[in-house]
Structures are given as C-alpha cells and as structure tokens.
Amino acid sequence: MPASYAYLGPEGTFTEVALRTLPEAATRELIPMVSVPATLDAVRSGEVEAAFVPIENSVEGGITTTLDELVAGSPLMIYREVLLSITFALLVRPGTKLSEIKTVTAHPAAQSQIRNWMKINLPDVVWESSASNADGARLVQEGRYDAAFAGEFAAARYGLTALETGIHDAENAQTRFVLVGRPARPAAPTGADKTSVVIWQRDDHPGGLRDLLGEFAVRGVNLMLLQSRPTGQGIGNYCFAIDAEGHISDRKVAEALMGLRRICLKVRYLGSYPRADIGVEDVRAPLPGTSDEEFVTAADWVARCQDGRF
C-alpha cells in the first residue's frame, strides 16, 4: 500500500493546513491534486492510501462536489474528520491597490463567507470561481485575476501580498474536512463518534422522509447533518446524506441502520469515525431506554420469550 495521501491542492489550500493537523500526515507523502474528483479518484484507483477533501462548511453547508463524489461511483469510506476555523486574506500581486482590483477569484464555498465584505469593499468587482482557494492564488500569480481570497499562508507560496487579512462575514466560520479511503473495518469506537450514510427512498409517499428519520428518532439517535442531493434522475428525485451521532458498533445506531436497510431502496454506509467537534466528556447521555445495555437486555428478553423461558 503506497504511504501517501492525496489532497485538494495545489499547495497552500486550507485543506492542506487541515490535513497537516493529523498526526499520521507527518509519516505520509502528501500529494496535491487539482480538484475534489481527482483527489477521490486517486484513492479509488489505488494510487494513494487515502484522500483528504473539504465536505461541509458552517456558513455554506455541504460541499456538493464532495458529497456527489461519495454518493456515486465505487464505495469509499470516511476514516477521520478535521474542523478548521477559516478567515480569508485578500491576496494580490505586490503593488496592486484595492482600487485597481477588477476581478477576484476563490473556491465557490468561499463566496458565502466573504459576500458582505465584498459588497462593501469591492462592490463592482467581477467574481469567478476557482478549483480551490490556493488555485485562485496561483491564477493571480499568473496574472489571470487581480485578486484571490485564500488563506494568508498562501501569499508566500505564490509570491503575493495580503491587502487585507481576517476577512469573514460570520464569526467562527468552520470548514469540516474528511480523510477518505477504500472500504475497511471502521476504527474502534472512541465514545464520541459519528456515522455517515446516504439513503435512497424506495418510493414517493406522504411521510416518506419522516419514516426515514423515525428510524433514528425511535432509537434515540441524534442527527448532525441532513443534506438532500439530486439523484440526476428527474426533478424531485433526491437521495439524503445523513450524519448521526454514534458508532455502527453502538446498538442503537446499528438497529437504526438495519431499519433503514429494510425500508429504503438503498443505503450506502460511509463510515463511523471520531468526532472532531467534541470529546467523550461532552457526549450527551443516552435517552432513557436507549443505552447499549438496555438494547441487549431487551433482545435477551425476546430470545427468552421465543424460547418459552420468560
């Protein structure tokens, strides 16, 4: 197995900064890729051991390219997540003044985090999307755009200067990144874990979504993300990406997934992995009747009833 991780590049992305916070990244070769699909393709083809990509933003929501890539194609699995607080710098070629900026670029997910700042400070400037924030900085270096919103750390890498730093519309904006690999046994539960799935409904009926959510609700499983994505098979045809609190080895999570498997057309398991937002000490206590012990006791009782030993 090649000891390398692919990540959304080029060098100087927030993705690279987030990846370098993982201790295991220090022992891997880190390979920048040009796009999220290219990053995930590298792990699908076996070229790299795992891929690191942005998946969710606290201001913009899901990073749709990443979700769509995980939903389709050969199955992949999330091994780890990282949260990174994000503020942007406005990077220009040395000497450029704010009043000279006519065009600006960044990753689409950056736009919702700097929109108000742009309205006030760069009202007539043309915005164009780039493959990543560092790629925007690279394009400014090449002279294709006048300015890029990117991490301040990208300035040195691309010979640019920061006209402004700390740009953010929302306080505490965070981006969530995931380390994705090929299907494997999930890491052992830590006590503060998350489970990700994608589900496709069997048919369209009143209360269909409530039925799906009910599988979690009745077992006391809290949800952390619900994102609908079009299946591409007609207007109104959606699948749902769901993050639930807990690990697939927790009885209540396993039973919720079994419930979904019974009532859905398809369920794609995307992994169980440690939460980056809180530690074990902050995990809420299970609702009455939903602890592992209570599930086991109830299952034993049914077995005894079936056996005539009640």
Ligand SMILES: O=C(O)C(=O)Cc1ccccc1
């Ligand atoms: O990692 C980057 O630099 C990216 O381009 C992805 C991204 C986009 C917006 C906020 C954080 C990360």
